[in-house]
Amino acid sequence: MIKLNAVAVSSKDITKTVAFYKLLGFEFPEFGPDDKHVEPITKPGDVRLMIDTAELMEQLTGHPPTPPNHSSFAMLCDTPAEVDAVAAALKDAGHVLTVEPWDAFWGQRYATVKDPDGYQIDIFAEL
Known part of the structure; x- marks a missing residue:
């Protein structure tokens, strides 16, 4: 049986990237300044x-990583209010909301x- 096992992103600054994903509820083990790969506890x-450094990904693939212009993955929240709270926390921390919270037609x-x-x-969360 084949199933999704992992989603990968690259990072120019793992400390900043880990701080971002902590705001989304991920918990990380301790990591050092020389670590080129980190994963949350699952x-x-x-x-x-x-999460791999951009340098490591370039070394492995032969070209610099380029983030996609569409969503890489989605985080399910328990309630619509939690979507608003998470989005606000991320925005307050200086991250860019490309789509403000809204009630989607679906x-x-x-x-x-x-x-x-x-x-x-x-x-997202179900309405």
Whole structure:
């Protein structure tokens, strides 16, 4: 059986990137200034988030990473109010909301934010 195991993003500054993803509820183990790869703590079977330095990704792929111009993945919140609270916390921390929270016609409270390297993350909850 094939299933999604991990989602990867690259980072020009892992400390800033980890701080961003902590605001989305991820918990990280300790990591050092020379670490080129970090992952949040997950339970067995959970989809993993892998964060690699841009330098490591360029070394592995032969070209500099370029964040996509569409959402890379989406974070499910329990309530529409939580979408608003998470979006506000991210905005207050200086991150760019590319889509402010709104009630989407498909029945979800939805927002989109850019991480420090430009990856766009959707935040949503069922209405």
